[in-house]
Amino acid sequence: MTPQVTLAGVGKTFPAGRVTPALHALGPLDLALRQGEFFAVVGPSGCGKSTLLEIIAGLARPTTGTASFEGQPIVDEAPDGIGVVFQEDASLPWLDVAGNVAFGLRRSGLPQAERDRRVRDVLKLVGLADFANTYPAQLSGGMRQRVCIARTLVMQPRLILLDEPFGALDQQTRLLMGDELLRMWRETRATVFLITHALDEATMLADRIGVMSARPGRLIDVVETGWPRERDSRIVEDPGFGVITARLWKSLREESLKTIGRTMPRGDGDA
Amino acid sequence: MSRTHGGRNALVLVAALFAFWQVVYWIVGDTALSSPLDTLAYTAKLVASENFGMHLFDTMRAFAIAFALSVAIGLAVGFWLGFDRLSGDVLEPMIVTVYAIPKLTLYPILLLAFGLGLSAKVAFGVLHGVIPIILFTLAAVRSTKPILLKTGHIMKLSRLQMIRWILFPAAVPEIFTGLRVGFSLTLIGSLLAEMFASQRGLGYLLMTGIGLHNIEQVMAVTLLIVVFAAAVSTILLQIDRRLHRNARNL
Amino acid sequence: MKRLVVYRIAVVAGLIALLEVLCLAGVIDKITMQAPHLIARDLWRLLASGKMNGAIAKTLGNTLLALLFAVGAGVIAGALLHRRRALRDTLDPLFATYYAVPVFAFYPFFIVVFGLGDLPQILIAFMLGVVAMIVNTLNGLDRVPTVLLKTARILRLGPVDTALSVTLPSAGPYLLTGVKLAVAYAFIGIIGSEFILSRGGIGYEINFAYTNFDNATMYPLIVLILLASIAINTVLSRWERTLLARRGAR
Numbered sequence: 028m029t030p031q032v033t034l035a036g037v038g039k040t041f042p043a044g045r046v047t048p049a050l051h052a053l054g055p056l057d058l059a060l061r062q063g064e065f066f067a068v069v070g071p072s073g074c075g076k077s078t079l080l081e082i083i084a085g086l087a088r089p090t091t092g093t094a095s096f097e098g099q100p101i102v103d104e105a106p107d108g109i110g111v112v113f114q115e116d117a118s119l120p121w122l123d124v125a126g127n128v129a130f131g132l133r134r135s136g137l138p139q140a141e142r143d144r145r146v147r148d149v150l151k152l153v154g155l156a157d158f159a160n161t162y163p164a165q166l167s168g169g170m171r172q173r174v175c176i177a178r179t180l181v182m183q184p185r186l187i188l189l190d191e192p193f194g195a196l197d198q199q200t201r202l203l204m205g206d207e208l209l210r211m212w213r214e215t216r217a218t219v220f221l222i223t224h225a226l227d228e229a230t231m232l233a234d235r236i237g238v239m240s241a242r243p244g245r246l247i248d249v250v251e252t253g254w255p256r257e258r259d260s261r262i263v264e265d266p267g268f269g270v271i272t273a274r275l276w277k278s279l280r281e282e283s284l285k286t287i288g289r290t291m292p293r294g295d296g297d298a
Numbered sequence: 299m300s301r302t303h304g305g306r307n308a309l310v311l312v313a314a315l316f317a318f319w320q321v322v323y324w325i326v327g328d329t330a331l332s333s334p335l336d337t338l339a340y341t342a343k344l345v346a347s348e349n350f351g352m353h354l355f356d357t358m359r360a361f362a363i364a365f366a367l368s369v370a371i372g373l374a375v376g377f378w379l380g381f382d383r384l385s386g387d388v389l390e391p392m393i394v395t396v397y398a399i400p401k402l403t404l405y406p407i408l409l410l411a412f413g414l415g416l417s418a419k420v421a422f423g424v425l426h427g428v429i430p431i432i433l434f435t436l437a438a439v440r441s442t443k444p445i446l447l448k449t450g451h452i453m454k455l456s457r458l459q460m461i462r463w464i465l466f467p468a469a470v471p472e473i474f475t476g477l478r479v480g481f482s483l484t485l486i487g488s489l490l491a492e493m494f495a496s497q498r499g500l501g502y503l504l505m506t507g508i509g510l511h512n513i514e515q516v517m518a519v520t521l522l523i524v525v526f527a528a529a530v531s532t533i534l535l536q537i538d539r540r541l542h543r544n545a546r547n548l
Numbered sequence: 549m550k551r552l553v554v555y556r557i558a559v560v561a562g563l564i565a566l567l568e569v570l571c572l573a574g575v576i577d578k579i580t581m582q583a584p585h586l587i588a589r590d591l592w593r594l595l596a597s598g599k600m601n602g603a604i605a606k607t608l609g610n611t612l613l614a615l616l617f618a619v620g621a622g623v624i625a626g627a628l629l630h631r632r633r634a635l636r637d638t639l640d641p642l643f644a645t646y647y648a649v650p651v652f653a654f655y656p657f658f659i660v661v662f663g664l665g666d667l668p669q670i671l672i673a674f675m676l677g678v679v680a681m682i683v684n685t686l687n688g689l690d691r692v693p694t695v696l697l698k699t700a701r702i703l704r705l706g707p708v709d710t711a712l713s714v715t716l717p718s719a720g721p722y723l724l725t726g727v728k729l730a731v732a733y734a735f736i737g738i739i740g741s742e743f744i745l746s747r748g749g750i751g752y753e754i755n756f757a758y759t760n761f762d763n764a765t766m767y768p769l770i771v772l773i774l775l776a777s778i779a780i781n782t783v784l785s786r787w788e789r790t791l792l793a794r795r796g797a798r
Binding site: 110113115133 | 695701703717
């Protein structure tokens with residue numbers, strides 16, 4: 028089966044500015060995403076994870092290599108069928124929740140009745156049906172992120188990119204939001220590409236996990252979790268959970284230390 | 299923006315303004331405008347003339363008194379409203395509204411109350427300048443970080459000591475901004491007053507220039523005022539930025 | 549919140565009462581000012597007679613004109629400058645020191661060039677208001693969160709659609725602040741110019757009444773201006789607060 032997203036030799040170097048030198052941020056790396064899978068990416072800070080996501084979303088152009096979505100090359104404009112949820116709160120403060128979600132259908136060309144129906148359905152899906160007329164300022168951080176997720180889902184994207192969407196939330200809320208995300212993934216059957224710095228989150232949620240090196244970010248490992256599709260946060264009880272997380276950390280620890288600027292201490296004893 | 303860029307930008311701007319002035323002069327002609335060079339020449343002549351010193355002194359004296367009063371009253375009221383929660387909450391919006399009133403309309407009242415001359419000029423200057431000082435000082439006191447206040451209490455400082463050693467130094471950058479704005483507005487206020495209430499001073503020279511259709515005088519005096527105001531304001535702005543930068547680095 | 553409003557009304561009422569007492573007791577003589585209740589009566593008579601309607605219309609009309617130009621030009625200039633970093637940095641010193649310069653100093657010059665009509669006043673009012681609008685437009689555009697602009701790109705909104713449906717609402721409250729300032733400045737510019745030198749308008753009438761010792765006309769007119777500017781400022785502030793309240797901290 029042809030992959031939905033193909034990255035071949037993709038790399039990004041930011042040109043030198045007035046006072047800053049050129050920055051080789053990413054790659055080269057190869058990646059293929061299968062239709063309908065849940066793929067997570069972990070890596071040390073600054074390794075280019077967000078740049079990678081922006082390239083797939085069409086927000087940034089790679090300096091080397093090619094990126095394609097459903098067989099079409101990704102150029103500057105965001106391809107149709109891709110939705111993005113950012114780390115920062117992207118809710119529009121001047122619209123209420125329903126207005127925010129409907130905003131996603133601006134360019135859809137759908138008749139008003141169909142738009143209203145989709146908005147209602149999606150609000151039910153994310154659990155915000157009772158808050159349709161509330162303003163984002165009155166909601167908690169987690170609920171605001173749900174509004175952004177709803178706005179993305181209302182377009183019925185085939186690929187959903189999420190850049191550390193739960194980064195600003197506390198741990199318990201993160202775990203619950205993870206369950207929510209899995210539920211929405213199953214119901215929409217979309218492909219999900221999630222960037223996170225939390226290893227347990229990646230292990231819990233994903234079918235496959237890509238581990239990135241320190242900058243310039245390259246894929247140094249891809250781990251298959253092999254979880255069943257019907258899963259939730261209680262997967263932490265599975266003995267495989269600890270094994271996978273340990274494997275991720277083993278690859279990641281060295282890269283993280285590089286980022287902080289120290290080398291591996293001698294005699295640390297790898298098992 | 300680095301220091302060199304800032305200086306270069308200002309020079310480019312001044313050069314552009316002079317060029318613009320020259321072009322307008324070419325379009326509009328001699329009857330309505332005086333060219334940059336002619337104006338500069340007249341300014342030099344004016345400054346050297348015997349009466350100029352007297353006029354300048356008059357303006358500066360009114361302004362200095364007005365500013366001193368603005369600062370004294372402004373700081374006092376600002377601190378009071380900053381400390382006294384209730385008074386501050388009640389009066390602050392009202393003072394902000396006074397800011398928006400065209401104070402020139404209150405001018406006749408001041409003239410009736412103070413008569414022509416120095417008092418009216420000072421009063422008008424104070425009326426303009428005291429308000430920003432009050433508002434900025436109030437805001438400065440209100441926004442003092444609670445942790446600083448707690449530290450003072452733990453050290454068992456008296457109210458006066460708190461002000462002297464903790465509150466005032468922390469509030470300086472914000473207060474300075476108020477003083478800077480107050481400076482500009484006091485100058486504007488006393489100059490405006492001078493245009494009517496006086497037989498002496500730069501504002502008076504401006505009005506006689508209009509009356510006698512002496513374009514060069516009008517432009518020369520305008521130039522002097524603008525250069526003075528802009529120069530001082532820029533210096534104060536640099537100090538202001540330095541103070542805020544240092545405060546942020548704490 | 550309501551308690552504060554009551555206190556404010558009490559303060560204003562108290563001041564008026566104080567004035568009333570001082571006037572009736574003769575501490576403030578009749579030549580300087582008549583008692584507040586007489587001012588109110590004179591104001592009522594003035595408005596009822598319709599004598600000032602022409603002047604009011606002229607002043608308000610010119611203010612509105614100047615305001616529209618200032619806001620329009622300010623927003624457009626702000627939007628253009630926002631994209632041209634170099635030009636914006638060059639003009640920055642001008643914006644920073646602009647309100648330190650007595651813009652009224654240019655009024656005589658405008659009269660000389662354009663003659664004594666409405667245009668010099670409108671130009672002064674425009675000059676006063678436009679920079680406030682530009683600065684606040686720039687501020688508003690600066691504060692549009694990048695993530696919202698990225699969202700607009702993901703949703704494939706064209707540049708005009710992005711500007712109207714994302715940038716404009718996001719910068720809205722700051723634009724409103726600019727409009728609020730522009731209104732105050734336009735008012736100040738027109739009335740001040742009318743007061744200094746003019747052929748009509750409320751400012752002119754106040755000056756005329758003053759020179760003719762006509763307190764019965766002068767004070768009501770001054771009060772009228774005060775009430776008008778307070779009313780407009782309050783309405784705009786209320787609107788600004790509503791916009792911000794709905795959005796919470798953002």
